[in-house]
Amino acid sequence: MVTTFDDDDYVDAALEGGASGFLLKDAGADLLIAGVRAAANGDALISPSLTLDLLKRRRSTPTRQTHAVERLSGREIEVAKLVADGRTNQEICQELYISLGTVKTHLGSIQNRLEARNRVEIAARMWESGVMNRPNG
Known part of the structure; x- marks a missing residue:
């Protein structure tokens, strides 16, 4: 989704509705092109200015899928944490x-176990679960 509105409700509704990403119109040509490429490859791209707020909101509203993180192997958790780190x-x-x-x-x-449609949802599940706040080790 490309829009001029950076309202939290618009971002949440677009992603919940299946959008592959959320970019602001003033993001610049390079980021808009990257967003189109990401969607074409099955990935997702969120405007960097919106990402931290999105993840904080997701972290503060746990869902039933949060518990699926516990079923990931150690290596899958490492990969998922790196995805969540961008x-x-x-x-x-x-x-x-x-x-x-x-x-x-x-x-x-990871996508199958977390019931995630894309990298953005993997990142959201990792932040929701609290795993991203735990020390490594």
Whole structure:
């Protein structure tokens, strides 16, 4: 969704309605192009200025899917946390020393277990669960 409105209710309604992302019209050509590419690849992109508020709201309103995070393997949690931190697949490969194919396999499994449609929902589930606030280790 591309709009001039950065209202929290618009963002929530668009994402709950199945939008692959939410960008403000003044985001600039590069970000708008990246948003279209992300949607075409099955990924999602949220305007950076909206992301932190979105995640804070999601963290403060737990859902039943939050408990699904507990069913992730240790490696899936590592991958999901990196997604929630905004890392790309390539950055995840480099940080965890795994192949791109392995990252994609983990992401597919994570999406299924968390009932998430895209990376944004994976990130939201991770923040909702409280996992992102726990120390690593």
